[in-house]
Amino acid sequence: MCGELRASDAGSKVVLMGWVNRRRDLGNLIFLDLRDRSGVTQVVITADAGAEVHDRATAVRSEFVVAVLGHVKLRDANTVNKNIPTGEIEVIADELRVLNDCKPLPFSPSDAVLANEEVRLKYRYIDLRRPELHRNIELRHQVAIAIRDHLNAQGFYEIETPFMTRSTPEGARDYLVPSRVHAGKFYALPQSPQLFKQILMISGFDKYFQIVRCFRDEDLRADRQPEFTQIDLEISFARPEIVFHTVEGFLKAAFATIGVDLATPFPQTSYDQAIRLYGIDKPDLRLPAMTHVREAFAAENLETLHVDSELPVVAIVIPKVGELSRKERDEIKAMFGDRKDAKVFEDLKRLEKSFPEAVAKIRELAKPNPEDLVVIVAGAKRTEPASAVKSGQQAYGVYSAAGQLRLALGQRYAERHGAYKHGNFRLLWVTDFPMFEWDETEQRWNAAHHPFTSPHEQDMDKLESDPGGVRALAYDVVLNGTELGSGSIRIHRQDIQSKIFKAMGMSPEEQQARFGFFLEALQYGTPPHGGIALGLDRIVMILAGAESLREVIPFPKTAKAIDLMVDAPTPVSERQLKELGIAVVGKKDL
RNA sequence: GGGGUCGUAGUUCAGUUGGUUAGAACGCUGCCCUGUCACGGCAGAGGCCGCGGGUUCGAGUCCCGUCGACCCCGCCA
Numbered sequence: 001m002c003g004e005l006r007a008s009d010a011g012s013k014v015v016l017m018g019w020v021n022r023r024r025d026l027g028n029l030i031f032l033d034l035r036d037r038s039g040v041t042q043v044v045i046t047a048d049a050g051a052e053v054h055d056r057a058t059a060v061r062s063e064f065v066v067a068v069l070g071h072v073k074l075r076d077a078n079t080v081n082k083n084i085p086t087g088e089i090e091v092i093a094d095e096l097r098v099l100n101d102c103k104p105l106p107f108s109p110s111d112a113v114l115a116n117e118e119v120r121l122k123y124r125y126i127d128l129r130r131p132e133l134h135r136n137i138e139l140r141h142q143v144a145i146a147i148r149d150h151l152n153a154q155g156f157y158e159i160e161t162p163f164m165t166r167s168t169p170e171g172a173r174d175y176l177v178p179s180r181v182h183a184g185k186f187y188a189l190p191q192s193p194q195l196f197k198q199i200l201m202i203s204g205f206d207k208y209f210q211i212v213r214c215f216r217d218e219d220l221r222a223d224r225q226p227e228f229t230q231i232d233l234e235i236s237f238a239r240p241e242i243v244f245h246t247v248e249g250f251l252k253a254a255f256a257t258i259g260v261d262l263a264t265p266f267p268q269t270s271y272d273q274a275i276r277l278y279g280i281d282k283p284d285l286r287l288p289a290m291t292h293v294r295e296a297f298a299a300e301n302l303e304t305l306h307v308d309s310e311l312p313v314v315a316i317v318i319p320k321v322g323e324l325s326r327k328e329r330d331e332i333k334a335m336f337g338d339r340k341d342a343k344v345f346e347d348l349k350r351l352e353k354s355f356p357e358a359v360a361k362i363r364e365l366a367k368p369n370p371e372d373l374v375v376i377v378a379g380a381k382r383t384e385p386a387s388a389v390k391s392g393q394q395a396y397g398v399y400s401a402a403g404q405l406r407l408a409l410g411q412r413y414a415e416r417h418g419a420y421k422h423g424n425f426r427l428l429w430v431t432d433f434p435m436f437e438w439d440e441t442e443q444r445w446n447a448a449h450h451p452f453t454s455p456h457e458q459d460m461d462k463l464e465s466d467p468g469g470v471r472a473l474a475y476d477v478v479l480n481g482t483e484l485g486s487g488s489i490r491i492h493r494q495d496i497q498s499k500i501f502k503a504m505g506m507s508p509e510e511q512q513a514r515f516g517f518f519l520e521a522l523q524y525g526t527p528p529h530g531g532i533a534l535g536l537d538r539i540v541m542i543l544a545g546a547e548s549l550r551e552v553i554p555f556p557k558t559a560k561a562i563d564l565m566v567d568a569p570t571p572v573s574e575r576q577l578k579e580l581g582i583a584v585v586g587k588k589d590l
Numbered sequence: 591g592g593g594g595u596c597g598u599a600g601u602u603c604a605g606u607u608g609g610u611u612a613g614a615a616c617g618c619u620g621c622c623c624u625g626u627c628a629c630g631g632c633a634g635a636g637g638c639c640g641c642g643g644g645u646u647c648g649a650g651u652c653c654c655g656u657c658g659a660c661c662c663c664g665c666c667a
Contacts (some may be wrong), residue, residue: 022627029624042627062617079625087627104618107601111616112628115601118659171667191667218666219591450667504667548660559660 003039007088010074014091016041017067017099019129020060021110030057034068034091035110037134042081042090043068053096062110063102063126069095117550121564124555136552139257140540144211146253147231147536154246156207156233161196163189163213168514170451172216175226183581189215192533194450195518197234198490201529202521206236211536220559222548223482223538227557231485231539234531240475243487243532244268244429247477251427251539258543260425266477268429275396276312279403281433284481285426286419287410290314290402293376296361302378304354307343310391311379312398315366316406319417321373332375335408341394342401345376373409377402407481422545428478432456435470436503444505449474451500453488454530460496467503477534479542487532494522 002018018036025031030045045057060066070093081087106122107115109129114120120127127133148158167174167188174188190196192214200208210232217226231250235242248264255262267285274281277289294302294313302309324332332346345351352359368374379398414420435455436445445467447453455463459470474488491497497519501511511519540552550556557563577584 022629024626024629025623026626026629027623029626031626031629033627044625046624076625079627081627083627104600108617110628111601113602113616116597116659118597119601121659168667172665194667216666219664221666222661224666447667452667558658560658562658564659 001038002034002036002041003086005041005072005086005089005091007074009072010089011072013069013071015067015069016043016091018065019109020062020064020066022062023057023060025058028054030054032057032060032066032068032093033110034066035129037138039086039131040084041086043070043093043096044073044090045093045096049093049096053093056096056098057093060096060098061102061104062108063105063129064098065100065102067097067099068093118558118564121550121556121558124565128554133551136540136544136546137554139544140536140552142257143254143540143543144536146257147250148211150250150253151207151209151233151246154207154249156209157205158210159200159205159208160210161190161193161200161212165190165196170447172218175215175217178580178582180580191216192230193232194452197232197531198452198518198529199521201234201236202524202526204236206527206529207233208235208531209233214533217561220557220561223541225537225549225553225556226561228549228553229536230533231536232531232533234529236527236529238489238528238530240431240473240489240530243475243530247485247532247534251477251534254539255425255543260423262425262427266427266429268431270432271430271434271471272432274430275399275403279314279399279401279406280481281430282476282478282481282483283428283430284407284410285428286424286480287406287417288317288319290316290399290406291362291366293362293365294378296365297355297358301355301358305345305378306381308379308381308394311342311382312395312402313376313378314399314402315362316373316375316377316402316409317366317368318373318375318406318409318413319369319419320371321409321413321416322371324373331412332405332409335412336377336401336405339380339401341380341397343378343380344405345378348374348376351376373413375405375409377405424480425542426480430476430478431474432471433474433476434468435459435472435474435500436467438468445503447500447504448472449486449488451504452490452497454491454496455500463499463503473530475532477532479539482538482542484538485532485534487530489528489530492522492526492528494519497522 002016005014016034018034021033021035021040023030023032028047032043032045033040034043045054047054068091070091072089073092075088075090105126106119107126109126164177164187167176167186172191174191177187177189179185179187193210193212197208212230212232213227214230215227218224220226233246235246244265248266252262252264269283271281274283277283279290291314292312293315297313299309307313329346333344336344348359362374362376366374377398379394382394410417410420434448435453437448439446449472454473456471456473462470472488474486476483477485491500498511501515537549537552541549544552546552555563555565562568
């Protein structure tokens, strides 16, 4: 193939087929860079090839598909191209056939500057010819194969589950599929195969996995597409450690495809700890944790600074930032924004003038190097005394504000601290998530992970008295501040499952209507089980060093969930609608 | 739903304080060229300045609306 010929092939006769990446026409001498998925080789057409071949080579343009019959020749020393793997050789053409021509392109795969994404997505087949995208798609293949092989070797079965299934209104919005046979009824595309894999455990397939498409009708982000691929797995008689070990195993295999030897096991931290040290439930370990420094201040210091003595005071350290200008310090204040609940002290030196002992103590606690940026975030003085619950929320507010600032500063000074350079992979397990979170709009408790997650044994008695204090046997695996996957030990007892539904405000009748089949299944000998699902797209994105999922998904959708190439979604004919018993009302009428 | 960035030739971009005929590079067409590798040289074609409205003697430029791409918040059990 085009990318495979080397000096050792000199003298051999070859047939190359591929796309014309570039043509350099010097009159009687023409060079073609011939490209296929393996790479590029320079083809030389000299006068020796004859007038007919020369004429065809003259007519050839970018992205023509051609076949070349020729022989491999070592290049003269002064014409070797060290920039490409095949640069030591070239193919002297004896014969050239145009297999297909190519209209002038909207953009060329060999362009150095990319066309805008709208054009690239419309002509995705051209964009995909770029070596970068080829590499990403190949990497995706390699990663999937590595994970399959690993899980297969561990005794997992890959088992398919239905795409046309039942709508569950919890969680993300469903994509619906109308039923023709049952007019007015709908299937839903799975947000995940959650219940099916749990049923498979009940059926005795004690190690299941699937690399499977999932669908969620929510707004998109750079790292969120409406259809995405999960590495989904479930294990009977599982403890979290078994799931962790399995995931660590296949991620190690996945990272090995880019030559990275991942250290296992990954560190673990509880949700509470993550919030306290990073202000977020998906900590980016590439930057130092925050340090608690409230003790550094005397009570009257806090009073003077209008800082609440009950709320956290944390120091953010960003390494190697160096001296900041007045303008840059103002920028930090702007990043932090105007908040009622928390305040920022971005100038440690100024703080030091008024509170030398406190700042000395902060330095002792946070241990910054001289070049490091240190920023303090504290809770703003509250006007009214708060309840314990409220206090907890306010503390969370301070941590969260600090965590966001930490990430913003990390971004802003990425070049200086260098911790974001590609190849720095920091994985982490976050455990003991809260079971429920309070839904302000619905005024009820919602499952933080999903309602099939088992609560901690010790927290069972709080289910009714203190839902907010119940910890779940749920865990996330986090890479560089991105949630790669999320899982839990599941409920395997019908009575507990029912209790959880009840805690979420579901009446027995509702439970029956929505999850009756599952509550029944749980009663027929359900083994304890647990599992996890990881986003394959995100893993590949990070391994590839890509900024967006679109770089690792062959046919992605835009931020408005449109496929620009095939132009989907589209209206459908009256006849199709009628057959399905569906009438479309305009969005304005809703 | 909210906030931000962007939209000018096929592509990437420039376009001054609102002022004559909207420029460049790459690509395209034609010609020249035997050692190029982002080949080079000469000539040429190519524009609803996203779309609609407004202000103005005059709008690519100012204002309002709208559409689209991207990023973020909300949302994502």
